[in-house]
Amino acid sequence: MPTSVPVWxxxxxxxxxxxxxYAVLSxxxxxxxxxxxxxxxxxxxxxxxxxxxxxxxxxxxVRWAQRQAGGARVGWRLCVAGPEADVLATCxxxxxxxxxxAEITAHAVSTDRKNVLCTHCRSTTSTDAxxxxxxPCSGCGRELLVYHHVSRRHAGYMGFMADAEEQP
Numbered sequence: 001m002p003t004s005v006p007v008w009x010x011x012x013x014x015x016x017x018x019x020x021x022y023a024v025l026s027x028x029x030x031x032x033x034x035x036x037x038x039x040x041x042x043x044x045x046x047x048x049x050x051x052x053x054x055x056x057x058x059x060x061x062v063r064w065a066q067r068q069a070g071g072a073r074v075g076w077r078l079c080v081a082g083p084e085a086d087v088l089a090t091c092x093x094x095x096x097x098x099x100x101x102a103e104i105t106a107h108a109v110s111t112d113r114k115n116v117l118c119t120h121c122r123s124t125t126s127t128d129a130x131x132x133x134x135x136p137c138s139g140c141g142r143e144l145l146v147y148h149h150v151s152r153r154h155a156g157y158m159g160f161m162a163d164a165e166e167q168p
Contacts, residue, residue: 003148005131005157006088012081012107015041019103020075022049023068025090027082028056030109034081038105056083057113057126065090069097077103084108085115085126085155092155115156116146124156134162 015038022042026035032053042049050068054061065078078099080090087108094104116125116135123139127146134143137159144159151158 004150004152005148006084006108006150008084008108008111012037013105015079015105016077016102017042017045017047019047019077021073022047022077022079023065023072024049024051024079025061025065025082026051026053026080027058027061027086028054028109031056031081031083031107034107034109035079038079056086058086059089061086062089062093066093066097069094069099072097072099072103077105079105081107081109083113084111085113088150088152088155089115092153095152114146116144116159117151117154117156118142118144119158119160124154125159131157135159 012034024035024039026032039049052064078094080087087106091106112128114127116127118137118139121140125138127135129135129146131146131148134145137144142161145162147158149158
């Protein structure tokens with residue numbers, strides 16, 4: 001079955017060293033281990049780096065990345081690591097600011113927490129449910145099937161009423 005669910009390697013990707021300036025964001029201690037290695041490599045090459053560290057799930061990290069992307073110039077790069085939900089949200093906001101995939105290095109240190117977008121009420125629900133499982137919508141209360149489609153724009157998994165075909 002086709003899917004848009006990202007596949008994250010267990011090893012972090014290599015940082016793109018072709019940029020001129022870098023914004024490096026980590027969500028949580030596990031992610032900081034990843035970004036620390038990226039920063040060390042960038043410093044060895046003499047690249048300017050703006051670093052920001054936040055706790056897992058802290059929305060201030062996403063806002064920081066959005067501000068960084070808003071002021072970006074040619075050669076700017078974003079490097080982000082953290083739980084999948086935080087990484088997807090960060091990538092979505094910098095793309096909305098005009099960044100392209102080639103300017104983003106991203107690594108998910110875990111995929112436990114997911115943001116699920118309700119197709120009925122448009123609310124976003126944070127859950128640890130697996131793809132194919134269900135979770136209650138925080139907006140309308142419907143039991144949502146966590147579908148195997150991820151919206152890069154909305155940074156979440158599509159969710160729709162699990163038993164919609166059985167409803168009158």
